[in-house]
Amino acid sequence: MFCRNCGKKLIGSPEICLNCGAKPLAGTNFCNGCGASTTPLTEICVKCGIRLAKAIEVSPKSRLAVTLLSVLPGCFGIAGVHRFYLGKIGTGIAMLLTLGGLGIWTLIDFIFAVSGRMKDKEDKVIENW
Template sequence: MSDQSQYNTDTGTDIQTQPVQTDSADQVPAGQQSPSATNNTSMVYCNTCGKDMARLAESCPSCGAPNPLAKPKQSEKSMVPAALLCFFFGALGFHRFYVGKIITGILMILTFGGLGIWALIDFVMIIVGSFKDSEGLPLKR
């Protein structure tokens, strides 16, 4: 018998087995993480199917399972408090402090909300949903 076949004692026949595929660089079985791949932060393995996917992908391209490492699509900050802060304290920039835009919040205090124009523009942007937090994410509705 060769090293690639096994003898089945139940049926009395030879069973052909396939050799294990390996990654040529590190000689580890395919589907497992190689030692050099641990430093690569752009790819991760899907918990469901075990295939490679981008670290920031929403879901696995092979099986469609959600990726828990993916960046959220919305801010943790809500639109309602931002709108209320902008409506009542827009000239002081409180809504900008709320969403994490500290520098522009200070500038709004110094200019009294751009004499009200900047605060009005921000209020409209918050209401229509185009206002973003300090990380560039839209506010949660």
Template sequence: MDSNLLAKSNLSPEQLVLLQSEFDKKKKSKTIAYLLWFFTGAFGGHRFYAGDTIRGICMLLTLGGIGIWALIDVFFIGSRIEEKNDGLESNILQDVLAIAASKKEALSEAVQ
């Protein structure tokens, strides 16, 4: 997260708006993850939502370790979603920086 803050401090206002709008479209919600856990915990619905497909399938096949795995997961859902969102923000930030670099390169080529 700290590296994201440092990189974001170098963005223009337009780039920050682009980053935030893309992040808002794609971020995962803790509330939805907890609701999925509550209603589909033993079946791994919250894992599929968070993008943990392999663990979701394992939970589905074992019924969440007969519920034990699902019970343990309730304590880690929030941090897992934060981790996923931090990674998502980092990926979007890299995309925004790549777009900015390509625009800068195109401008310098046009000037020459």
């Protein structure tokens, strides 16, 4: 792959580019597939045709808080509290009313939260503990 920030060819898929120190997929200047130059608005590389990797935005919200909020209130029959924390009021209410989809939805959300795949209302992943 190529660093999307500086365009240097990288071996494997390192977290950090050894050339510029940025996250290789966080840049928008080069194609990660062939190293051709791109703009922030380029979605598909005109040279090699791949869909360009989007930088994953990380939410400032706490993964620990989301994990705990998804499971603890559930022990008292209250589901969806973590969704209010994330600003997802609509699905939070839906979850409250359905008792977290009778626990199944709560369980799925808990797995997502603990594995760092839960997203806040701006679609940023909650990755930091």
